[in-house]
Amino acid sequence: MQQSYSQGRAMLAITRASLKAILRSPTSVVFSIFFPLIFILVFGFIGNSSGPSFKIVLDKNSDTNNVLLDSIKHYPNIKFITGKTDQEIRSDLEKGRITGILSIEKVNEPNSNVEYLAKFKSTTASADKFSAFLPLLENVISKIDKIKFSERQSVAHIVPEIETVREYKPIDFILPGQLGFSLLSAGVFGVAFLFYNMRQQLVLKRFFATPINRTSIILGEGLARVIFQLITAVVIVALGHYAFGFTLVHGLLTFVEILILSFLALLVFMGFGFIVSGLAPNESIIPLLSNIITLPQFLLAGTFFSIDAFPAWLQPLCRILPLTHFNDAMRKIAFEGAHLTDCWQQIGILGIWGVVVYAAAVKTFKWE
Known part of the structure; x- marks a missing residue:
């Protein structure tokens, strides 16, 4: 007897086949599971931290043998x-x-x-940390009072003093991170897709029929990307300065130094794009490889919040990333009034990254 066609069985067969296809796709697995887990871990570390970190200098004339100082030293975020x-x-x-x-x-x-x-002196440059540290200090005193000084009014009285210097605005921290975000995204995604598509559409192969050499091809395409992104950097910095009061300590000189630093960083970031374009077997893998490079830097390099918010064991990893050193150098130049020569350490580490990245890019780059 002929068995009737089962729509339900057919639907389950399609479901099973589609599920296998999804599981065999690394892009689907990574974007659905791996990246959300990264976000959970990163923000979980921040949420489980003991609050903002404070860097304190103890006055050399302070009394160092007292219960108040001993209690403060037990706080891991101080x-x-x-x-x-x-x-x-x-x-x-x-x-x-x-x-x-x-x-x-x-x-x-x-x-x-x-x-x-307890005299505490700070400046408006650390106003946010100052306002957070005082309640912590008051809490320490309150706990001591309840345990050891119940008969007296308090173990200590706080005398706060804040001096007005240059105002540190939120935009002074946010804009360098967003500029780094833009440069890294463009350097990796833009270059990866550009050269992969040129290779797939045989544009690079057609170039070989002309007198132009390979080096000129790469330099020409790379220079166009650099010029476009530097224009983007000009727009971002100008908008931040004139619309939101982003600090440029030395005016035009600081602006020029920011552009030079952006140029150096973009060259390094483009090297990652060359690596991705050479490694990607098809176009759908490019976002996966690019995000593996960019996402950890967006989250861990001080782009959106200070890396001091992370656990101490994670901070050394944060300080290895090239975007961390770009962000640090940017903030030193824009707000602190440093010059490029004062940021030799950050620029030097970016240079080391550049050598490593382009050595790998030469090995992986493909013309066809």
């Missing part, structure tokens, strides 16, 4: 900076590199309701 001269400390305060200077002085007056004065 780091005491040592080994700096007064001039270096002053410079770091003005540039917002440290939260402030803490001075703990013993009160010798017999009728005083407190045993110590």
Whole structure:
């Protein structure tokens, strides 16, 4: 007897075949599982951290043998900076590199309701950290009072002092990260798709029929990408400066140095694009390989938030990434008034990345 055609069985067969095709696609697996897990881990690390980190300098005249200082040192997100001269400390305060200077002085007056004065000096460059550190200090004092100083008003009285220097606006942190985001995206995705499509459409092969040599082909296409992205950088920085007050400490000179730094970084980032275009067996793999390179840098290189928000064990990895050093150099030049020569360490590491990346690009690049 002829068995009737089962629509349900056919539907299940199609479902099974489609599911196998999806599971065999690395792009589907990575974008559906791997990348969401990365986001969960990154933001989970931030959420599980003990709050913002504070870099504190202890005044050299402070009383160091007291319960208040001992309690503060137990907080993992408070780091005491040592080994700096007064001039270096002053410079770091003005540039917002440290939260402030803490001075703990013993009160010798017999009728005083407190045993110590906790003087904390900061500047407007660290206003956000200053406003977060004071409640933490008050919480420490409150806990000590409940345990050891129940009969007296308080173990210590806080004397805050904030000095007005250059205002540090949110845009001063955000814009360098967004510029780096733009340059890295364009360098990797733009170059990867460009040269892959030129190879697939036999454009590069047709170029060989002309007198132009291979080096000129790559330089010509690369130069067009560089010019376009530098125009983009000009628009981003100009909009940030005139519309949102992005700080350019030395005006036009700072602007020119930002463009030079952007040019150097873009050359490095384009090398990643050459590698992807050479490794990708088909066009659908390009986004996968490109995101493997770019996504960790977007999340871990201080693009959207400071890498101090991550656990201490993860921060060394963050500091290896090339985008981290571009972001650091950008912020030093734009806000702190540094010059390119002052950012030799960041530029040097970008240069090392450039050598490594282009050595790999030469090995993987294909003409056909």
